Amino acid sequence: MKILIHPTSEGAVKAAALQIADLLAARPEAVLGLATGGTMEPVYAALIDLVAEGQCRGDRFTSFNLDEYVGLSADHPQSYHHYMRRHLFDALGVPAAQTHLPAGDAPDLAAEAQRYEARIAAAGGIDLQLLGIGANGHIGFNEPSSSLASRTRVKTLTRSTVEANRRFFAEGEAVPVHALTMGIGTVMDARHILLLATGAGKARAVAGMAEGPVSAACPASILQMHPSVVLVCDRAAAADLRMTDYYETVHPDGAERTGEPA
Numbered sequence: 001m002k003i004l005i006h007p008t009s010e011g012a013v014k015a016a017a018l019q020i021a022d023l024l025a026a027r028p029e030a031v032l033g034l035a036t037g038g039t040m041e042p043v044y045a046a047l048i049d050l051v052a053e054g055q056c057r058g059d060r061f062t063s064f065n066l067d068e069y070v071g072l073s074a075d076h077p078q079s080y081h082h083y084m085r086r087h088l089f090d091a092l093g094v095p096a097a098q099t100h101l102p103a104g105d106a107p108d109l110a111a112e113a114q115r116y117e118a119r120i121a122a123a124g125g126i127d128l129q130l131l132g133i134g135a136n137g138h139i140g141f142n143e144p145s146s147s148l149a150s151r152t153r154v155k156t157l158t159r160s161t162v163e164a165n166r167r168f169f170a171e172g173e174a175v176p177v178h179a180l181t182m183g184i185g186t187v188m189d190a191r192h193i194l195l196l197a198t199g200a201g202k203a204r205a206v207a208g209m210a211e212g213p214v215s216a217a218c219p220a221s222i223l224q225m226h227p228s229v230v231l232v233c234d235r236a237a238a239a240d241l242r243m244t245d246y247y248e249t250v251h252p253d254g255a256e257r258t259g260e261p262a
């Protein structure tokens with residue numbers, strides 16, 4: 001795992017956006033796995049800027065999002081469909097047919113989950129999966145105790161995740177308690193993985209992910225078994241890591257290349 005610790009969250013965000021832009025510059029038709037959440041909002045804003053500056057094209061990729069709330073239609077303002085249009089797709093002008101999210105309002109969610117897996121496979125699999133991390137170590141909506149081999153399916157959200165998501169909903173509005181999410185096995189099939197974590201609230205999860213035992217108690221820890229993972233974080237999110245000296249020796253201030261092997 002390549003661990004890049006940036007002095008600031010702005011630096012970490014920019015680095016994550018640049019990694020996506022580099023891939024799109026090399027392969028505009030790449031298949032991206034995309035994530036939602038507060039952490040990703042500035043990443044998508046930075047990517048939109050990079051496309052506007054001509055660093056890469058932003059209208060040829062195919063994308064598959066990690067998850068969607070069960071029961072929310074694509075035009076619900078708090079749905080992840082809506083989030084993606086608002087924060088990325090509309091600005092880039094990427095054709096809707098190239099972007100995919102699971103349908104949280106499908107009448108048969110098990111069939112929808114299977115269809116989603118089949119669509120990813122038909123696209124040739126995911127080249128780069130972008131991930132955030134929940135404070136309890138979840139990725140997508142794979143809560144602790146999720147099977148590390150799981151595929152796309154419905155998951156019940158933990159009380160702490162529901163509470164964390166409440167900030168995105170209007171006061172008094174019901175916050176969904178189920179989601180349709182790619183499984184951990186689905187995420188692990190991606191050829192490359194980029195996990196971004198910023199802020200002190202993620203410090204415990206980041207330490208569990210990178211240095212803890214591989215365990216369903218911290219679903220992100222399975223990434224230790226993936227051959228191509230980059231963790232980009234800021235100093236606050238890196239605060240509980242034990243081997244920071246080493247990571248900063250290899251990649252000072254999160255620098256990608258130092259002349260030393262990673």
Ligand code: GLP
Pocket residue numbers: 035036037038039040066067131132133134135139140141161
């Ligand atoms: C939700 C999403 C995850 C995201 C997590 C953290 O659970 N399903 O993909 O990583 O929230 O979100 P935030 O970036 O807002 O902390």
